[in-house]
Amino acid sequence: MRKRDRIFIAPLLAVSLLFAAAPTALAAESGEQFVFDKADLLTTEEEDELNDMANNLAENFNMNFVILTTDDAEGKEAEVYADDFYMDNGFYDDGKDGGAIYIIAMDNRRVQVETVGDMKVRYITDDRVDGIIDAGYEDVKDGAYAAAFEAMLNATVDYIEDGVVDGKYTYNEDTGEYDYYDTGKEIRQITLAEFLIALGIALVAGGVAVSCVIGTYYLKWGAYEYPYKEKAKLKVSRKRDDFIGSHVSHRHIEHESSSSDSGMTTTHDSSGGGNFGGGGRDF
The missing domain is CATH 1.20.5 (Single alpha-helices involved in coiled-coils or other helix-helix interfaces)
Known part of the structure; x- marks a missing residue:
């Protein structure tokens, strides 16, 4: 190839590579970061899939769905570490209607879900927090962390779509205050x-x-x-019973657990001035 041809082709090749890389760069900037795998429990592909899922949910519900892992909670309880992380990274007051943070803390051996805003006030009660953790708990114990997060996200969406439970209210365990959610239904009182x-x-x-x-x-x-x-009569007859043997059958009776929801969300104030609901479980 002549030198003049090489000089002409080089700029074209550079421009082609620039355009080829542009979609990748744009795709990376098209969504927010919701997955923070500090404990390195997820593969790159799992992080991407969970982040895409969280972005889709954020767009559909206008709420944050933050996924966090850590192997160093800085001496804090998982609840406190999650609350601080959520606030310190700007999720608490970013203009959305609320959200949740799902954390697996390896040093504390605990899975925790914390809720704020509409997620706390309207949708996720204490009973529903237990249901969310139930959805991913076995996967957490088995080390299938991506599957656990996905199951907990799906359970959260199910509860949001189920709507507000009857008698929904929050109880702040720090102040002792109760706040009852107004469903807009008229309460009929007799005269x-x-x-x-x-x-x-x-x-x-x-x-x-x-x-x-x-x-x-x-x-x-x-x-x-x-x-x-x-009018009374008495008749006595004699009868003899001979014991031959016995046979005992055992049958297990299943008991259905109560599906009722108390409607209560227990909340607490964080050190950063926020108010969170939620709960967790050791594994």
Whole structure:
């Protein structure tokens, strides 16, 4: 190849490489970072897949879904470490409606879920936190950390789509304050007149029932006595039972666990001034 041809082709090749790399760079900047694998529990592919999933959920629900692992919680409990990380990285006041952070702390051997905003106030109760952890707990114990995070994210979405439970309220364990969520449903209260009418009807109905029972026992208020001596009969027969053997069958009866939700979300104040719900479990 002549020198003049090489001089002409080199700039074209550089431009081609620049355009080829551009989609990759744009793709990397197209979403937020929600996965922070400080303990190196995930492969690069797993990080990318979970980050894409978190970005899709953030776009659909306008909330943060932060995934965090650590093998050094800096001497803090997993709850405190997660709360501080969420606030220090700007997720708490980024303009979204709320969110959650899912952490696997290897030094504490604990899986923790912390919630803020609408996630805390509306959707995720204490009972639902337990359900989220249940969804990924066995995978955490088995070391399948990516599968655990995916299962917990999916469980969270299911609860959001289920909506607000009846009687939803938050209880701040630091201040002792209760805050009841307003569902917008009108609560029907009876008036004093309605109460008195209902009370009168109940008293009349109860009086009639009691009178009927008393009348039945006294047989129309008389002193009638049953002639048991004349009408009684006694017949005795003899019977012999021989014990031959026995056979015992055992059957396990399954008991369904209660699916009721108390509606309570226990919250706590973080050192950074935020307020979080959530819970965790050792593994």
